Amino acid sequence: MEYFLTEEQQTIKGLARKIAEERVLPVRAELDEREEFPRAIVKDLADADMFRVFIPEQYEGLGGGCLELCLVVEELSRICGGVATTYAVNALGCYTLIEYGSEEQKQKYLPDIAAGKKLAAFAITEATAGSDVSGIKTTAEKVEGGYLLNGSKQFITNAPEADIYAVIVLTDKTKGPRGASTIIVEKGTPGFSFGKKEKKMGIRASSTGELVFRNCLVPEENLIGRAGAGFIQAMRLFDRSRPGIAAQAVGIAQGALEAAVDYAQQRVQFGQPIITLPVVQDMLAEMAIQVEAARALTYAAARTVDSGARNLTEAAAGAKVFASDVAVKVTADAVQVCGGTGYMRDFPVEKMMRDAKVTQIYEGTNQILRNAIAMELRKRKGRTV
Amino acid sequence: MNIIVCLKQVPATTQVRIDPQTNNLIREGIESIINPYDTYALEEGVRLRERFGGKVTAVSMGPPQAESALREAISLGADEAVLLCDRAFAGSDTLATAYTLARAMNKLGDYDLIICGRQTLDGDTGQVGPELSQMLDVPCVAYVSQIEDVADGALRARRMVEDGYEVIESPLPAVITVVKEISTPRLPSLRGIARSKSAAIPVWGAGDLALEPEKTGLAGSPTRVINVYSPQRTCQGEILEGDPAEQVECLIGRLKDAGLI
Numbered sequence: 079m080e081y082f083l084t085e086e087q088q089t090i091k092g093l094a095r096k097i098a099e100e101r102v103l104p105v106r107a108e109l110d111e112r113e114e115f116p117r118a119i120v121k122d123l124a125d126a127d128m129f130r131v132f133i134p135e136q137y138e139g140l141g142g143g144c145l146e147l148c149l150v151v152e153e154l155s156r157i158c159g160g161v162a163t164t165y166a167v168n169a170l171g172c173y174t175l176i177e178y179g180s181e182e183q184k185q186k187y188l189p190d191i192a193a194g195k196k197l198a199a200f201a202i203t204e205a206t207a208g209s210d211v212s213g214i215k216t217t218a219e220k221v222e223g224g225y226l227l228n229g230s231k232q233f234i235t236n237a238p239e240a241d242i243y244a245v246i247v248l249t250d251k252t253k254g255p256r257g258a259s260t261i262i263v264e265k266g267t268p269g270f271s272f273g274k275k276e277k278k279m280g281i282r283a284s285s286t287g288e289l290v291f292r293n294c295l296v297p298e299e300n301l302i303g304r305a306g307a308g309f310i311q312a313m314r315l316f317d318r319s320r321p322g323i324a325a326q327a328v329g330i331a332q333g334a335l336e337a338a339v340d341y342a343q344q345r346v347q348f349g350q351p352i353i354t355l356p357v358v359q360d361m362l363a364e365m366a367i368q369v370e371a372a373r374a375l376t377y378a379a380a381r382t383v384d385s386g387a388r389n390l391t392e393a394a395a396g397a398k399v400f401a402s403d404v405a406v407k408v409t410a411d412a413v414q415v416c417g418g419t420g421y422m423r424d425f426p427v428e429k430m431m432r433d434a435k436v437t438q439i440y441e442g443t444n445q446i447l448r449n450a451i452a453m454e455l456r457k458r459k460g461r462t463v
Numbered sequence: 464m465n466i467i468v469c470l471k472q473v474p475a476t477t478q479v480r481i482d483p484q485t486n487n488l489i490r491e492g493i494e495s496i497i498n499p500y501d502t503y504a505l506e507e508g509v510r511l512r513e514r515f516g517g518k519v520t521a522v523s524m525g526p527p528q529a530e531s532a533l534r535e536a537i538s539l540g541a542d543e544a545v546l547l548c549d550r551a552f553a554g555s556d557t558l559a560t561a562y563t564l565a566r567a568m569n570k571l572g573d574y575d576l577i578i579c580g581r582q583t584l585d586g587d588t589g590q591v592g593p594e595l596s597q598m599l600d601v602p603c604v605a606y607v608s609q610i611e612d613v614a615d616g617a618l619r620a621r622r623m624v625e626d627g628y629e630v631i632e633s634p635l636p637a638v639i640t641v642v643k644e645i646s647t648p649r650l651p652s653l654r655g656i657a658r659s660k661s662a663a664i665p666v667w668g669a670g671d672l673a674l675e676p677e678k679t680g681l682a683g684s685p686t687r688v689i690n691v692y693s694p695q696r697t698c699q700g701e702i703l704e705g706d707p708a709e710q711v712e713c714l715i716g717r718l719k720d721a722g723l724i
Contacts (some may be wrong), residue, residue, distance in 0.1 A: 125650070126651065130653065
């Protein structure tokens with residue numbers, strides 16, 4: 079379908095596809111099998127300027143928006159959802175800094191992230207705080223010389239590989255979510271260590287770990303924006319990052335659709351390729367419709383973010399929920415079309431099915447997001463503009 | 464270090480068809496790419512610049528559409544590019560091509576190293592690099608697999624020979640031709656692509672290079688393609704069937720029959 083991408087957007091998409099096909103495809107099965115962080119691919123992405131895409135031009139980026147990021151994430155996900163996660167989480171780790179950081183903070187961190195010299199990550203989830211962010215227990219006590227951090231964060235993507243962590247902590251634990259703040263913690267800070275490395279169902283090329291803070295002293299200038307704004311910053315961050323998860327889901331589903339169509343054309347049963355069977359045609363057509371609908375909604379949500387619109391919750395959450403549900407359905411159907419072969423780990427669709435599942439879970443479960451959409455619906459009484 | 468990389472746009476396939484009338488390659492309808500060996504030459508040039516500073520100029524002789532190959536070269540790290548394009552160049556064999564390139568090198572002047580791919584995918588002769596060095600009266604090191612060092616106006620390089628490699632030291636300027644073992648070409652970068660789109664690529668014709676007509680194009684090309692054909696198969700292999708034991712028995716019988724054992 080025609081999405082009216084600019085020449086620059088087409089270039090970004092085309093180069094992301096080239097990297098995915100030439101550098102990721104040959105190693106994706108091995109990365110998945112060994113749960114190996116894709117260092118060499120991160121270098122390729124950096125050399126190709128991919129980490130510059132989402133960084134403003136004055137910090138050595140290319141000044142792209144949400145749509146440009148989505149195009150890269152979609153193309154990487156079409157080949158490997160794990161590699162795409164590693165890439166996309168850099169943007170997640172940067173957004174709060176880009177939007178609320180001081181000039182000094184941006185000059186200090188963003189050029190290195192743009193060049194791919196340093197990786198970023200974002201940390202909010204804790205053992206007691208998933209969908210319910212008010213369950214956060216990690217504290218940052220104001221002391222002489224900065225903030226003293228204590229507590230731990232779990233399921234943090236890009237830990238322990240990332241160098242720069244945007245961490246949501248309680249600077250005032252008496253105020254609940256209104257006492258939350260975003261603080262930058264650099265790898266190597268005394269008192270900051272890494273706990274368990276998680277073993278995951280899918281996106282296994284991406285690294286997921288635990289952050290542990292024990293009397294970790296962080297300078298005061300690492301606070302992003304004002305103290306107490308962390309919760310609002312995080313909600314706004316997710317409004318902008320969720321189209322990226324939608325793009326990941328679209329990419330994974332697209333990869334599965336392509337694999338299923340290729341297989342159906344090659345697989346001969348009853349003397350003919352199975353793509354000639356109406357039952358298979360029906361499945362493939364439905365998959366294609368779903369993927370394209372998810373793509374259209376994702377791009378529209380990304381463009382809404384880039385338009386500077388104030389209230390993004392419905393658009394961003396809607397795209398993420400729809401596309402992730404599509405990805406789970408389409409990848410499962412792709413395994414079905416490919417039959418016994420599809421169920422085997424030598425064939426890529428079972429990995430896609432495993433990779434797809436997380437898109438319904440992270441950056442807000444689809445349940446909590448439907449809840450958020452319903453609240454917005456009540457506010458606007460279901461009317462459109 | 465000023466480096467010139469010669470590259471040629473070729474059809475993206477080795478299954479080229481030959482025009483039975485003219486015995487020339489049919490290029491219509493086939494996607495064009497940078498000759499793969501030339502991409503290794505370009506990569507090595509860019510890496511040398513990254514190590515020693517200077518600039519990389521990509522030069523191609525070809526039809527107007529070869530400009531796209533030069534833009535791609537800029538996206539892959541070349542600083543500048545020049546297209547040698549003129550109807551008068553049509554029909555050039557390797558000698559006339561090397562002559563035209565040599566005049567372009569002289570016009571560019573001030574070069575330390577000229578890098579070519581070992582041969583092209585379409586013509587496959589491997590002659591242009593060595594011919595170019597002769598015309599420029601500089602040394603040529605062919606089939607280079609590694610540049611060990613560049614220092615004090617000389618380079619030390621490994622060149623592939625049939626049963627190993629030689630280490631050659633050569634004064635600069637020099638021409639080298641490279642094999643694929645020398646490097647892995649990088650992917651383009653977004654900033655490189657942006658630069659390649661806006662780069663001005665000068666086009667030099669016969670007049671700009673002050674070429675002598677009798678050395679240019681068809682007139683300067685002693686090569687005549689008389690006939691192009693696929694060689695007749697005069698002998699054929701045979702595959703022995705059966706399990707390994709049967710195959711061995713059969714093979715021994717054949718060798719005995721032939722009086723070889």
